[in-house]
Amino acid sequence: MLRQIQISDLQVSFNGEEILKDLSFGVSAGEMFAIIGPNGAGKSTLLKSILGLIRPQHGKITMNSEGKKVVVGYVPQSRVIDEETPISARDFVSLGQISGFFPWPSMRERKILKEIMIFTDTDRFANKPVGKLSGGERQRVFLAQALVRHPDLLLLDESTANLDPNAQAQMMDLVKKAVKEWGVTVIFICHDLQLVRKYADHILLMSRGYYKTGNEQTILDDHDLLKAVYQTVTSGNEESRTGGSVSAGLSLSASQR
Amino acid sequence: MFQYDFMQHAFIAGTLIAVMCGVIGVFIIARSLSFIAHTISHIGFAGAAFAAFAGIDPLIGLLAFTILGSLGVGQMGVRMFRRDASISVILSLALGLGILFLSLGNVQGNYSRTLLFGSVVGIDLQDIWQIVAITLLVLLALATGYRWLKFDSFDQVGAQAAGLPIRWISICFLLLMAVAVSVTVQIVGALLVFALMTVPAAAARFYTQSIFGMILLSSLIAMLSVWFGLVAGYYTNAPVSFFIVAFDAASYFLGMAFRTVMERRSAVRVE
Numbered sequence: 248m249l250r251q252i253q254i255s256d257l258q259v260s261f262n263g264e265e266i267l268k269d270l271s272f273g274v275s276a277g278e279m280f281a282i283i284g285p286n287g288a289g290k291s292t293l294l295k296s297i298l299g300l301i302r303p304q305h306g307k308i309t310m311n312s313e314g315k316k317v318v319v320g321y322v323p324q325s326r327v328i329d330e331e332t333p334i335s336a337r338d339f340v341s342l343g344q345i346s347g348f349f350p351w352p353s354m355r356e357r358k359i360l361k362e363i364m365i366f367t368d369t370d371r372f373a374n375k376p377v378g379k380l381s382g383g384e385r386q387r388v389f390l391a392q393a394l395v396r397h398p399d400l401l402l403l404d405e406s407t408a409n410l411d412p413n414a415q416a417q418m419m420d421l422v423k424k425a426v427k428e429w430g431v432t433v434i435f436i437c438h439d440l441q442l443v444r445k446y447a448d449h450i451l452l453m454s455r456g457y458y459k460t461g462n463e464q465t466i467l468d469d470h471d472l473l474k475a476v477y478q479t480v481t482s483g484n485e486e487s488r489t490g491g492s493v494s495a496g497l498s499l500s501a502s503q504r
Numbered sequence: 505m506f507q508y509d510f511m512q513h514a515f516i517a518g519t520l521i522a523v524m525c526g527v528i529g530v531f532i533i534a535r536s537l538s539f540i541a542h543t544i545s546h547i548g549f550a551g552a553a554f555a556a557f558a559g560i561d562p563l564i565g566l567l568a569f570t571i572l573g574s575l576g577v578g579q580m581g582v583r584m585f586r587r588d589a590s591i592s593v594i595l596s597l598a599l600g601l602g603i604l605f606l607s608l609g610n611v612q613g614n615y616s617r618t619l620l621f622g623s624v625v626g627i628d629l630q631d632i633w634q635i636v637a638i639t640l641l642v643l644l645a646l647a648t649g650y651r652w653l654k655f656d657s658f659d660q661v662g663a664q665a666a667g668l669p670i671r672w673i674s675i676c677f678l679l680l681m682a683v684a685v686s687v688t689v690q691i692v693g694a695l696l697v698f699a700l701m702t703v704p705a706a707a708a709r710f711y712t713q714s715i716f717g718m719i720l721l722s723s724l725i726a727m728l729s730v731w732f733g734l735v736a737g738y739y740t741n742a743p744v745s746f747f748i749v750a751f752d753a754a755s756y757f758l759g760m761a762f763r764t765v766m767e768r769r770s771a772v773r774v775e
Contacts, residue, residue: 298665321665329534334658335713342655345666350650351716376713392662402665 249276249399249432250311252297257306259292265456266292270306272451272460279426279433281447283440283466285477288453290436294321294402297434310400317400320393320431322386324405333376336369336388343395360395367391367421383414390418394425401425403435407442415439419446440467452476505738513627514744518730520639521688522700526723527646528684529705530715531677534657538706539591540577540678542698545685546598547573549694552619553602557609562619563634566689570682573598578675602694622693624734624744631690638687642680653677654715696745700726703752710759725755 257270266289274280282290295301297308298321310317320343340363344356352360364370369391372380377388386406393401403422407415419442425431437443443450450466452459454476459466466472505511532541551569552562573594606616618626627635646653656663656673664670688697704725708718729751737744 299667300664319665319667321662323661323665326659326661329536333709333713334715338713338715339659342659342662343666345651345655345668347651350647374713389662392659396666 248312248315248430249317250313251275252400252432252434253307253309253311254293254297255307255309257293257296257303257308259289259296259301259303267296267303268456270453270458272458274432274434274449276432277426277430278448279423279435279446281443281450282434282436282453283438283443283450284453288455290453291404293453294404294434294436297400298402312399318396318398320396320398320401322389322393322401322403322406324408326385326389328378328385330378333378335374336377336380336384336391337364337373339377339388340364340369340391340395343392345396359397363391363395366424367394368417381414383410383417386410386414386418387421390421394431397429398431401431401433403433403437405436405438408438415442422446440473443467505735510627511734511738513629513632514624514734515731517627517632517635517691518624518734519727520635521691522704522726522730523723524639524642524684525688525700526704526708526726527643527719528681529701529703529726530708530718530722531646531653531657532681532702533705533709535674535677537678537681538698538702541681541685541701543591543595543598544570544573544577544678544682545689545694545697546595546602548682548685548689548697549619550598550601550605551686552689552694553605553609553611553616556611556615557605559609563686563690566686567683570686571679574678574682575675578671578678618693619689620693620695621743622689622691622696622745624691624730624737627691635687635690638683642684645676645680649673649676658715692745692748696749699749699752700729703749703756704729707752707756707759710756710763725752729755 252274254273255271257267258265259267270289270293282293284290292301296303298319337360341352341356341360344352344360347353347356361370364373367387367390369384369387372384377385380388386409389406401422407418410418422433422435423446426433435447437447444463444467447463449460449462452461452466452472457476459472506515532538548566548570551565551567553565554569555562555565558565602619652663652668652673655666656668656670660670663673684701685697688700692700705718705722707725708721711721712718729748732751733744733746733748736742736747
């Protein structure tokens with residue numbers, strides 16, 4: 248069982264450009280932890296580092312799980328689905344069942360698959376090809392695939408970004424239900440601050456080397472802070488087009504750091 | 505027809521190879537490796553020609569060249585080899601090398617034709633045992649790594665996120681493909697391996713949405729095409745490979761029509 252995730256002094260660079268610098272924060276088990284911030288802040292890089300797809304140059308990601316291996320589920324914003332190879336939603340979800348020895352699923356695996364598909368309401372279109380599903384249905388299939396492995400930690404990388412408000416709410420309600428029923432810890436990247444307000448227990452705000460963790464009151468209700476972060480990017484982009492300094496536009500006080 | 509040993513051998517060998525091609529073909533299609541399979545079969549042609557030049561068993565030449573070729577593809581990255589230009593260069597080079605070795609070895613025209621177009625009726629008992637062993641090896645390896653291979657082939661993002669060693673899966677699959685190509689070249693020839701390995705699998709996609717269903721159907725189409733080819737070839741004296749490819753192509757176009765009809769029907773139902 249996952250107890251806590253601790254990120255300490257994380258540093259990630261690509262081609263000499265620092266994407267993450269001295270980032271530290273903790274996530275408690277069973278909470279929904281949102282990551283917000285403008286594009287280019289390094290949110291996806293952080294998620295991929297937690298996932299182990301990117302190796303940080305410095306710092307540590309510690310998952311306290313009493314010595315047991317932490318199972319991580321991941322739901323990206325979108326996936327490339329080959330329309331010419333139309334596999335059914337059921338088959339797509341079952342791809343996540345990788346631990347069995349035999350090529351065919353055991354009775355227990357079949358039962359779990361059925362349960363997860365009912366839980367995510369994907370059983371209604373279980374035989375439909377994934378390529379023919381709507382955006383919301385597809386995302387629920389991807390979520391079901393991540394949940395079928397019974398993850399301790401679920402990472403959602405803007406997985407509601409392309410959905411209409413109704414589908415967004417459906418998706419996030421499902422995630423919340425998974426947290427309540429199975430104690431899954433969730434870290435999700437989201438640009439919709441209304442969704443973050445509704446679902447997040449804690450929030451990490453990221454913006455070009457500036458990081459702040461807090462909750463609804465300390466992050467989302469601090470309009471000056473949000474304005475500064477998001478306007479910085481806009482003015483920073485304008486300045487970078489004219490050759491100016493991006494960091495020059497950042498008007499956050501040292502105490503906020 | 506079955507009173508002749510050569511026809512019995514042809515049916516046994518053809519059936520085994522068809523099942524193997526049907527299974528591995530589903531993953532070749534899902535991983536978009538059709539043209540890499542085609543290129544590896546040409547590398548195999550160069551290997552078999554080298555074997556003739558060096559005076560060794562053609563299967564050894566085939567295996568050596570295709571395995572080295574697959575390792576090269578795996579090392580340099582499959583993505584690079586999916587580029588048209590890279591495939592054209594390697595394919596032409598392999599064909600050129602094959603022609604060079606055949607010329608240096610002063611090999612008879614019959615042998616070159618067999619390498620390029622196959623000879624399903626020239627199989628002896630020793631070949632059959634080789635084919636049985638290699639087919640079982642490939643099928644066993646596919647069964648052992650089935651879950652990982654399936655995940656990586658149909659959803660690479662998910663497989664990578666689940667922590668599967670996708671690079672190793674890719675290299676192991678390329679090696680299996682090399683072995684399968686080597687044994688299939690002996691039956692249908694370097695030019696038509698492509699057809700038996702990819703067309704049945706490509707056709708199967710039109711009929712089913714289940715991965716296991718695709719594997720079964722792909723093997724069935726491949727098997728029926730080989731049987732049809734052998735029977736038609738026996739009675740008409742025309743090349744067996746032609747009938748195999750014609751059957752596979754027909755199943756592909758029928759499948760395409762089947763899917764179009766099914767999609768139209770479901771569209772009408774929705775309206």
